[in-house]
Amino acid sequence: MSAVIELATTQTGAFSSAAPEGYRTISVTPESPRLGAVIGDIDLTRPVSADQEAELKRALTEYQVIFFRDQRISHEDHLRLASIWGEPGLHVGGKTNSKVTDDPRVRIFHADENSKQVSGDVWHTDQSCAPIPPMGSILYIHTVPPHGGGDTLFASMYAAYEGLSERMKRYLEGLTACHDAYDVFGPGTPKADHPVIARHPESGRKLIYVNRGFTKRINEVPEEESRGVLEFLYDHCSLPEFTMRFRWEPHSIAFWDNRCVHHHATFDYWPNVRSGFRIQIDGTEPPRPA
Numbered sequence: 001m002s003a004v005i006e007l008a009t010t011q012t013g014a015f016s017s018a019a020p021e022g023y024r025t026i027s028v029t030p031e032s033p034r035l036g037a038v039i040g041d042i043d044l045t046r047p048v049s050a051d052q053e054a055e056l057k058r059a060l061t062e063y064q065v066i067f068f069r070d071q072r073i074s075h076e077d078h079l080r081l082a083s084i085w086g087e088p089g090l091h092v093g094g095k096t097n098s099k100v101t102d103d104p105r106v107r108i109f110h111a112d113e114n115s116k117q118v119s120g121d122v123w124h125t126d127q128s129c130a131p132i133p134p135m136g137s138i139l140y141i142h143t144v145p146p147h148g149g150g151d152t153l154f155a156s157m158y159a160a161y162e163g164l165s166e167r168m169k170r171y172l173e174g175l176t177a178c179h180d181a182y183d184v185f186g187p188g189t190p191k192a193d194h195p196v197i198a199r200h201p202e203s204g205r206k207l208i209y210v211n212r213g214f215t216k217r218i219n220e221v222p223e224e225e226s227r228g229v230l231e232f233l234y235d236h237c238s239l240p241e242f243t244m245r246f247r248w249e250p251h252s253i254a255f256w257d258n259r260c261v262h263h264h265a266t267f268d269y270w271p272n273v274r275s276g277f278r279i280q281i282d283g284t285e286p287p288r289p290a
């Protein structure tokens, strides 16, 4: 009898339909089969209706990262958008690359000829070192490099989980990993243990919850095994079929669900200017074990 070889498949996790149905108060245009959608027919410079709020929340849950174009928002507009989901929060790091505006909840994301590096140019989720990481981040870019560059890459951790072999899923379930951002944010930065496979509190879907930026080791296995498994997972999570690439235009907004998406900032535009503001939204609970 021949052995049954269990193959990982990446043929799962695509949206069932390219044309989203059931949205009445906003338009929703998918950007890739696995994640991302552009939201239209909405003006974020003024309060949105309760129906639009409900559909925005549904779209974020469904598409994991949502985008807006041509929205010349103020800090007040930015905060109002964030408040639909929760409390705008503060960065947990002891030190950060980004500086704050007069309002510490609104951070400046600016790079120019004097920038030696930018934050986030490695696959990561924001501040997963926190016991309760931020649920999401909303980045507004008003100035883009003149010849392209500065794209943000996103990866669906649902699709990455579904692309694992059944054997690997069984191996990973129940493990926890330590997330520590001391190297990046210095003294005073929290660290935390989180499940390797988590379950999203709203969608109920399973996802991979380790990232190259902040995860240091799997707690329940020897150091060498942890290193090998994490390297496999980091490579797996960034496979092209789980990702999409967002090209910024002036006054674009990207809003990612930090609980199920990895992102990566591309720093390929030096010495040109790329500039905007970011707000993060406090999480309400630690990542749930699957």
Ligand SMILES: [Fe+2]
Pocket (backbone or CB within 6 Å): 119, 120, 124, 125, 126, 263
């Ligand atoms: Fe980030």
